[in-house]
Amino acid sequence: AGDPVLAASSGKVVYSGSGLRGYGKLVIVKHNSAYLTAYAHNQNILVKEGQTVSKGQKIAEMGNSDADQVKLHFEVRRQGKPVDPLKHLPPR
Template structure:
């Protein structure tokens, strides 16, 4: 997730309707989209404290603020293929090692290490950044 000197490989987005098994993790408007270079994810707007939901069930593999540029960050490993990242939260509601369900409240939106309140959401498929919008179900989270 941290920036490297060479751009990370970018996987193609899912085909329409394919693997759209991830819930939208926040209800706010899309502020910035994935571009595969500068932005490895999608930014959703909102107000401080808005709910952030697990996009799919899995195990929390990181919950903290030790990665520069991401503020309070959650990483959820969904299976051998997918890991999702939820950054800039004001509050983390789950800890590393916990199992979470699809749609579970896992954090509160904030602006830690960011210039505005937002959720920065990333999705990695086999370690490569992919456009999350190609994998999100049409309807927003609960």
């Protein structure tokens, strides 16, 4: 727990909190009119709604909020629907 969670791309924080059941402490970043990313089960959230973030900026710390183990649940959504994140992330 405590490992940094970094923004996949620049954007605006549209949600920061724990009101969505099953996601624990959740951050959602909107990148443009089509894309957003979600980062769930954090131990600590370091950004606020309305805040602009940069690609690679530390936005949270990994944790196990609303989960049985420490993990990061990461989603990329296009027009509100989940898409394969590997198609949008740089190669390793």
